[in-house]
Amino acid sequence: MDLPNFCMLTRKMGRIRSMHKRKRLQPERPIVTRAHSLTSSQQEFEKLTIFDAVETASVDDARFLLANGADLAALEPSTGRNALHLLAFCSETFRLRLEMLRFLILEAHLDVNAVDAHGDPPLFMFAACGHLELMKTLIEYGANWTLTNKKEQNVLHRACDVDQVEVCGYLHEKFGSAADPDGKLDRTLHVVNLSGRSPLHIVAEKGFVECANQILSAANDEASKCLLSQRDRAGRTPLQVAIVHGHSDLVALLLKQDDVGANYCDQLQRFPVHLAVDAIHGADVISLLASHGAVLNAVDERGDTALHWAALSGRLAVIQVLLNLGADPSVRNSDWELPVHVGASYGHLECVRVLLDAHKQSPGISSDDDILILEAELEQHQASGKSYYCYKAPSPTASMIRSSVASSSFSGDANNKVEYWDELHQEVQLVEESGNFSSEDEDFLDHDEYEEDEEF
Known part of the structure; x- marks a missing residue:
């Protein structure tokens, strides 16, 4: 039996069942008022x-x-x-x-x-x-159509959540222009929910490119910029939400509409280039951001650049892309760490090698002695941290570091830095062995994504 006939037969059977239900409910004699007088067959109707x-x-x-x-x-x-x-x-x-x-x-x-x-x-x-x-x-x-539910979602939120492109287009055509004669952002249609998210944030999270295009194409340039600059409760724009969830096609669309958003930061001062490091297709997204003017050396609230983030996570491909695009490996964070230090601390050997090679060509490294000092720091990073990986310095003179640095004019700084890193990593090791982390320790180590509220 083909599908159309099967569906027709199913509907017909449903109508027949409904007809029999009506017949059973039709009284054949006067209604009995006493409950105990009802027969068992009547009760089973x-x-x-x-x-x-x-x-x-x-x-x-x-x-x-x-x-x-x-x-x-x-x-x-x-x-x-x-x-x-x-x-x-x-x-x-x-x-x-x-x-x-x-x-x-x-x-x-x-x-x-x-x-x-x-x-x-x-x-x-x-x-x-x-x-x-x-x-x-x-x-x-x-x-x-202006009603909102208990999560303060409106009808456009619900349509965007399941990629109903035609419904989104109708709502903008019917109510967007009528409620907003000046062509600016209609706050009634683009209301934010309890998490501070607009319908475009929902589309960005789900990666619905056609739905996003429908929303943005229905708005003029000024309204489109307002939509793209709206921030949720975490201070993130739709572009940043799309990056976090790895929707590179949608990222390209949003950047095409407004490339200024490539340098917006959230409440933790994390820029799109930071968020792209751990995202799916992170290397491609970073290339997109760079082509739209993103600052690759932007720092978050701890002073970490995207290279610090990539070194922390061991994202070798991302590190190579950042370096090829001109990211500076000599930027130090608030703890005076270079990206190569972070990579060494977490045992990412290949990342350390690539970063150290980049340091040799960096303007921040002024002499061979600076390379020796850096190699000494890295050696102490690995020794004090007791990493599973054993760092091998690329320089042939690395094995002579202790004697050569002592006679160098930079020896005092080098020894101080070595002692500093040795002491720091001994403390970290003790904390890791005890398993007792303070909230301050967790903030120091945490580069993971914040937990987003469940919307649906």
């Missing part, structure tokens, strides 16, 4: 409800229930949804669903703005399911 009628989009069943005094405004116990909410999930033909929708509004007088347990009106359900024509009918009969 399956009860027809408005939810059954909505499931099959049977207006006949709904009218039968209305004629027999049934409560058509009944709510589903688990979700608090009425028949209008559940009609959004009906799989019958459009004609049957439209007839049922009109019946529920015009004859059963159900509230088109009734909310369920989550605060969602029926319009949200139809938007999330992509029923555009039924949405238009709901709005025609008084559905309020």
